[in-house]
Amino acid sequence: MTDPAKSALRWQRKDLLGIRELSAEEITFILDTADAFKEVGTREIKKVPALRGKTLVNFFVEPSTRTRTSFEIAAIRLSADVINIAASSSSLTKGETLKDTAKILEANHADIIVLRHGSSGAPQFLAERLSSSIINAGDGAHEHPTQALLDLYTIRERKSSVAGLHVAIVGDILFSRVARSNIFGLLKLGARVTLVGPSTLVPREFEKLGVAVSHDINEVLPTADVVNLLRIQHERQRKEYFPGIGEYIRLFGLTKDRAKLLKPDCLIMHPGPINRGVEIDSELADGAQSVILDQVTNGLAIRMAVLYLCGGIATP
Amino acid sequence: MNTVIRNGRIIDPANNRDEIADLLIVDGRFAALSQLSTLNSQPTELDASNLIVCPGLIDLHVHLREPGFGWKETIESGARAAAAGGFTTIVCMPNTSPVADSPSTIAWIKDRAAEVACVNVLPTGAISKGLMGEELAPIGSLAQAGVVAITDDGRCIQNNELMRRAVEYARMVGVPVFDHCQDYNLVGNGVVHEGYWSTLLGLPGWPSAGEEAIVMRNVLLAELCDHDIHCQHISAAGSVRILREAQARGVKISGEVCPHHIALTDEAIQNFDTNCKMNPPLRTKEDVAALLEGIADGTLGILASDHAPHARFEKEVEFDAAPFGIVGLETELGLFLDLLVHQNKTIGLSRLIEMFTVNPARLLQSEAGTLSQGRAADVTLIDPALEWTFDANASESMSRNTPFNGRKLRGRAVRTIVAGKTAWAL
The missing domain is CATH 3.40.50.1370 (Aspartate/ornithine carbamoyltransferase)
Incomplete structure (x- = not known):
């Protein structure tokens, strides 16, 4: 550095x-x-x-x-x-x-x-x-620029460089300022970004920003160097965007089973506050791959x- | 006092005229040139060499803000801005306070206009009481009070059954229905076009389908009720396609275009300039191309400003919180001349004038919009090649909310004559 x-x-x-x-x-x-x-x-x-x-x-x-x-x-x-x-x-x-x-x-x-x-x-x-x-x-x-900067800092600290990494951002992208700032920062520093989530919250329009969009988390996890999980909010205005928390977990939650798909050195990040058991399994949030408190x-x-x-x- | 306008290029689409000639005004009405020799006194001479002499322009879509919002605009200032833009007749929208949903409010507007307005002001009435979209306003009484159309502009009736009955009722009393096409569920809290820029900036998106769904609804109702529905400020490519298809089948449906929807795209919002926040929103260059095509083939037959004044303190807030709309009367003709005639060569001068005169007059069943002898002498003199720069601070309007301040334009009205009297001259 x-x-x-x-x-x-x-x-x-x-x-x-x-x-x-x-x-x-x-x-x-x-x-x-x-x-x-x-x-x-x-x-x-x-x-x-x-x-x-x-x-x-x-x-x-x-x-x-x-x-x-x-x-x-x-x-x-x-x-x-x-x-x-x-x-x-x-x-x-x-x-x-x-x-x-x-x-x-x-x-x-x-x-x-x-x-x-x-x-x-x-x-x-x-x-x-x-x-x-x-x-x-x-x-x-x-x-949310300082959030993206601290995410970039954390990635750089653990991986020594951001360039060339594959970063998956999972969750409610449409309404997320964290996602946008991260996308801009990661691309500028040379990372590859895949957005993952339901089609209603991750519209294809995002591809025009230079990122990939996927609605199949299982397909993305094996190649990810970093998984950044965003908070899912179903309590407010999101009722029309996805059917419910149960279905979200089934399709996109980072469960223990899914975590087995991850590379052993893949970082798990979350800007907080965490919904334990929704975006991420509670034990994974505290596990060895988690850098949530470092963030x-x-x-x-x-x-x-x-x-x-x-x-x-x-x-x- | 009588006037003779000499050597102008007279363009009068209603009478198929496009020729260099003189135009005589006697006692506030157009008269045959042969009367010149019989006049008692010498008429005032106006030299119109190199100028277009055309029927006074009509703007079908203006917010004059009175009664109720006199800090944004008054009937007097709005009419002055209209005259400065070349308009002799403006149609004002009913979203005032109180809403123009009763004969007494219409009477007030007409009285006030007669007292202070330097151009003809034609009021519209609301379709629904209080613009609430729930119960019909007294459309028959409004028609008797002299409204030229009914509209809930600024809002859109979501209940298709209520809209159907409104159109049927309007047919009975002989006024067209104007509609601001916006599906509330699809649009939600959208403030800008849903697309690349809304995605990039995280601003709530207003999808084109939110307009197109209601344009389609209006096609079905115009057909069902066999009556005129005029779709205001069309912004989306799909709307043009729907209108074109319906008009080909003879459905009584029309559409208007505002200058900002062809002069700008949603790229203009990237610095969160609230003077680029309007409803419907600025859209993409594909939409602009479709609007130009719709103008070229006649699908979109009317040009209008959607002049929507707001005070500086109201617009100088967060983008989400700012009111929609921009002033437009003084830049409208210059922008359309520049963009449609000079730059894109979408249409010729005669078609442009038709879209500003006889087309809206026909929809309103108004006698205005021609230079026919005996009609009230509303005339606009236009220098189509005049290069000028718009200065919002010199505007006749009380408001300054425009993205076109400092914009270089080609073409401008140089004199506006209402009933034989000069209302404004450059």
Whole structure:
């Protein structure tokens, strides 16, 4: 791995809106930067002064515990001051527009705004209007760039390189921002991607993004180097998309039987939260091939890297 | 006051005229040139050399936002924008507040228009009470109050039985039915065309089948009821095919095209610009090609703007949350001239003018749309080759929601005359 300090690339983005706009070099630069921050997490004193005096606002218009907590810990380790705003407590529920709320945050000297929002494009909307640094923590079904970066980081850590690997992403692809960001990132770094799931949730249209689509998981598992399982949500609006959890497990669940098809060194990933016994058998989630907790730990390093790089550019 | 328009190229499709000639207006009506010698006073002379002189253009699909949404547009400002776009007659949609589903609201619109509008404003009435798609509005009373058509535009009646009865009832009272074709179940919460870009951007998709299913429904009902149904703002290739097949069998079904559906494709949404969010959505280049083909062979016989003003604060929100629609009256003629006549050579000038005049007039059973002697002197003077750049901030409309700000166009109305009086001039 290259030392980011010696890299020819100079980071120039104040915002991280998505993976699609990044070059392979920029992605690698973030991963390399994260290496340095991962080491910080192993120290007795896990804090560095990189963002001292900067204010970070975790602005979560859509609820999240895992991502918000990860950003919060990352920011604290960088010595930033952190404010958390959830949709229920923000003025958005009183009819204030996103633009107005964000302008208020900026007027309060927020240097970095981490935005989670249910509408695709909301982070770009803010980035075009604010001088603060905008970090996308998930927008609609569009992108979740830090999740993809931490997935790429985890794969690279275990497999030494992403290029040439076959990665299967399984589940609800249509509504998944994690899937889209992963697709963009994996392809840029030279992996081969197969999307697996019911035809209603994995439309053929995705092939135009440069990936393969399969509706037969048994056919895909034997050649996969990484299997990334996405959370299946049947509780909300998905009733028209597949008949039920039982049938999903029968057709697409990573059961113990199916796991026998996997290569012994195939990584099992999941962005969480896991539905144990649905996308993945409970024991497999905790098994030797699972890197699910590594993903969480690496998420901290990735988010520290992203906040450090983008926060260093923003000059409100 | 009388006017003579000299040396223009007179294009009057209803009368099969395309010639360089003079046009005389006496007391607000078209008159025979022979009357020139008998006039008491010298008429005002207008030189129309190198200009087209045609019947005043008609826009069948305009949202004037009054009553109820006067911060977006008023009847006065919308009419001014129409005049600036070359239109002498506009047909306004009933999705106001209150909804135009009662004779009193129609009367209010007509009174207000008579007071402040510089062009002819023809109201439509709702098909269903409150545009709710549940009960019929008083269509007979609306017809008596002077609506030129009924429509639930912006919404679409999902209950096929209710729609059938509406069409039957409209036939009795002699007004056409306009329909915004959208199957709610198929479209769901879609905000952009379902295809490559919706997949890439993770925006909820609005599939073409959501329009085509209702166009097909309307074909069946127009046939069943033997009455005119006009499909508004057709955007999908399949809709054109369905209309073509039905028209060949003599079904009373028509379709209109908006400029944005041929000027842009769904690629334009890639930066989440809410000025590219309209309903139906921008579609693919294959759809654009099918629309052009439909225009060329006459399947799509009417051009309209779907002028839909929204205030900046309403459009400057998340893509999902933004209202659908764009303003269009002032760019419509320029875009269609540029795209249909100059660039793609889809149709000639005479056909373009036919689609803006006699075709919509026929559907409305209106006397407008021709230069025939004795008719009200609504005239548009067009410089078809004039190159200009649209500046949204100089617009007569109260709203600025357009993806065409700064767009270079070829062809523009230079004077709009309503009942013999100049309503707008460049």
